Amino acid sequence: MNKPMVEEIRDGVDRETIETVQAMAGKYKYGWETDIEMEYAPKGLSEDIVRLISQKNGEPDWMLDWRLAAYRRWLQMEEPRWAMLNYPDIDYQDQYYYAKPKSFAQKPKSLDEVDPKLLATYEKLGIPLKEQAILAGVEAPEGERRVAVDAVFDSVSVGTTFKEELKKAGVIFCPISEAIRDYPELVQKYLGSVVPQSDNFFATLNSAVFSDGSFVYIPPGTRCPMELSTYFRINAENTGQFERTLIICDKGGYVSYLEGCTAPKRDTHQLHAAVVEIVILEDAEVKYSTVQNWYPGDEEGRGGIYNFVTKRADCRGDRAKVMWTQVETGSAITWKYPSCILRGHDSQGEFYSIAIANNAQQADTGTKMIHLGRNTKSRIVSKGISAGRAQNTYRGLVSVHPKATGARNYTQCDSLLIGDKCGAHTVPYIEVRNNSSRCEHEATTSKVDEDQLFYCRSRGMDEEEAVALVVNGFCKEVLQALPMEFAMEAQSLVAISLEGSVG
C-alpha cells in the first residue's frame, strides 16, 4: 500500500486518483461475502422449482403459465456454442435457482425493517440505500445529483429508494415481482414483447426462473426527475442469478438508467443469465448504462461469473432513441449483445462499449442494430482491451432492411492488446439491403503505443500508471457517454482491471 511511488507523483497527476486506486488494490475489491442466513429452494431445475419461484413471489396464474411455457421450451433448446468462448459444460442441475435472505420471510415494509447486515453490504459497495439522510434535509445538497436505487440481492429485491418522489412524477420504479402484482396490465402487455420466451437458450431459461429485477414505467411526456439505478449482488454460493428488467418509456418520456453488478470471490463458477427489455415509444429516449464488475475469477481462471445476458431495446415509435453504454470489466465469461430494433422512422440507436479482459477472462460481446424504419441511425463504438491470457471478441450485426431507406450506420471497433498471450477478435456482420443507406465499418487492432508509454514514463509515471492512462485515453469516447458518477467509477475500474498486466 505504501509504495514509495506515491510520493514521487508529479504535479500533473492527481494524487487522489492514485490513492483511490491503491486503496482499491487486492485485485478485486468486491470479493467479500456477507454472512447472512439464506433460504434456498432445492438445487436443480424442474417444473416444481418454476412453480415454487412463482409461488414465492405470489404471482398470478398467467405469470406461472408464462414461466412454464418458457421452461418447456427451454428443455428443447440447445445451448449456443458459436461464441469464441471456451468453458466446460454447465450443469444446470447443480445450481440453486432461488435464494433469498431469511429475514425476508416477511417482506419488509420500509427500509428500516431491512436486515442491517444487508444494508451494510450495499453501504460497503458504496450504494446509499438509505434515503432518509437526504429526505430529512428535504433537498439534496445543492448540485449533488440524486439517484434512485433498486438493489437486488441474490434472488430478491432488497429495497427501492425515492419511491414516493418518483410516484409524484408518475414514474413507476419497483421490483418486477411487485409490478407483476400491482401493474399486471402493463407487465402483461410488454413482458416478453421485446425478448420473447423463445428468444434464445439463456433468455428462455431466464423467462422460466427469473426471480426478481427492476420495473420502470415512464408516463407520456415525463422526464424522470432523477437517474434510476439497480445494483445486483450475487452473494450465496452455487446460486444463479436471473434477473429481469423491463423498462417502458412512453411517448415523449426520458430516463437514464444505471446498472451495476458485483459478486464475492469463489472458486466455483456461478451462472448469471439476465434479460433486459426496453420498450421506447414515440419521441421517447432511454439511456442504459452498465458497469459490469462481476467477480472475474483468479489469475488461473478459477471461479468467476458466467455472464450470459440478453439485452434488447425496441424503438417502437418514430423518433425514439436508445443509448446503450457498457463497461464490461468483470466475469469469467461474458456473452452479451445489447441490441436495438429501430422500428420507428427516424429512430436512433447507439452502442458504446468498453470490454476489458485480463488474466483468464473471455468476453464475446457486441451489439445488433436492426434498421427497419426509414431514416434510422445507429452508431457503434466498441473498445476491446485484452491482457494476460484473455480473449476478447467483438461480435456485431448491422442489418438494414429493404424498407429502411435512408438508414445510416457508423461502426468503429478498436482493439488493444497488452501482452503476447492474449487475443482480440472482431466478427462483424453487415447486411445492407437498399442503396439509400450508408454503412461504414472500421476496425483496428494494435498494441499500446510505445511512444505514448515512453512519454508518460518520461514524465515520471510508472509503467502501470502509464498503461492505465493510455488505456483510459483509448476508451475516452465511451467513457464520455457515461453519466458522471459512473464515468469516474469506470475510469478507476479500467485501471484496476489491468493491474498486473504489464511488467
Place this chain on the structure above:
Amino acid sequence: MALPKAKEDALAARLAVLDLPRGGFTKAARVAAMARLQAMGMPGRRDEYWRYTNPALLSDPHPQPATALRVERPIFTGLDKLRVIFTDGVFDAEASDDLTLAGIEISLLSQADAQDIHWAGAVYGTLEEAGQTPVARPLAALNTAAAREGLLIRVTGKAPKPLHISYRASSDTSDVMLHHCVKVEPGAELVLLETGSAGARANVVMEVDVGQSGRLHHIRPQGRAHGRQMATHLFARIASEALFKSFTLTMNGVMTRNEAVIELNGAESVAHIAGAAVGDGDFHHDDTVFVTHAAPGCESRQVFKKVLKNGATGVFQGKILVKQAAQQTDGYQISQSLLLDGDSQFLAKPELEIYADDVKCSHGSTSGAIDETALFYLQSRGVPKRAAQSLLVLAFLAEAIGEIEDERIAEDIRARLEDWLHRHES
C-alpha cells in the same frame, strides 16, 4: 460425428452422379479427401459459412443449364503468352500452344496421374486439407477426390511470358471439375492468367505453393456467360520473402463463390488478394477469403469492390487470423460496395482474429450509393450523366485494379469494365 440425415442424403445424391477416378500419385490424397467429405457433408443453407450464399446451385447433383457463350471475346490479346485451353473441362490440344516454356514444367493431371510418383504428390490435396481447418470447405474436398483434369505447373526459373489457362464452354449442361497445382520454386517467377467460363457449372481448385523469394501473379477474369455457376478455391502457402498476388474480375454469372485460403508461413512474405465484381440483375457474387499470418513480419492486403444493380447480391466474408508467432504483422482488409439502385444488397462479414500483440491490422467495410455531389460536379463540368456515373464507378473500382502490377493487363481489365458499364448503362 455422424452427419444429419439431410446432409447424408445430399452427399449420397451428389456422389451418385460422379465417376470417381482411382488416381495414381493422387490416390492417397483422393481417398483422404473423400473421408473428409464424408465427415463434413455437402454445404447446406444452415451452415454459418454459407450464411449469405445458398450453396444449392453449387452442390446439387446436376448444374442448372446455362447457355454457353459461343464466342467469348478474347482478352489479353496484345500479350505474348503460352495458352492452355480447356473446353468443357477437357484439354484441347489442338487449340492450345505447345506446353513447353523455359523455366517451367507443365503437365496435365489426366496424364500424370497414371504415374505413381510425381512432384505434385506433395501438393495435390495437401494445401486443400490444411485449408479445411478451422472452416470446412466441402466443395474443395469433393474436387480433390473427383477431379480428373487440371494443370500441374512447376516454376523453376523466371518464366519469360505469362501462362494463360483459358476456359471455354460449348455445352449448356457441362459440370466441370478442375484441379490445378502450382509450385513456384525458390526465387522463381510466373504470371498466371486464368480466363473464361469452364462450363455451365465449374468447381475449380488451385493449390499454390510459393517457395522462398518466389513470385506469383495470378489474374483471373471470370467467364461472362450469364447463367454459369462457379465455385473456386485458391489455396496458397507462401514461404519467406515470397510474394503472391491474385486479382479476380467477375462480370455476370448467376452464382459465383470465390474462396481464397492463404497462409503466410514464411517470415516477411506478402499476399495481396483483390477482386472487382460488377453485377446486374440475377447475379450473386461471393468472395470468401481467409488469410492466416503464421510468421513474423508478413503483409497481407484484401481489397474487394463490388458494383451492384437491379437486385444483384454481393457477399464478402473475409478473415485475417494472426497467430501468436506472427509479430509485426501488417494486415489490411477493405470491402466496399456501390449499390446503384434500391434492390441490390451487400452482405459482409469482415473478421479479425488476433493472437499477437505487435500487429497493425485494420479492416473497413462500407456500402452506399453513388456520391450525388461528385455526380453533380461532373455534370456541371459538362460530362453527361451516364458517362459521369461510369467514371465514378471506375474510380470506385480503381483500388482493386491497382493491385495488378502489369499495366498492360490492368489496361485490358479496365477496358473490359468500361465495356460492361457501357452495355449496362441505364
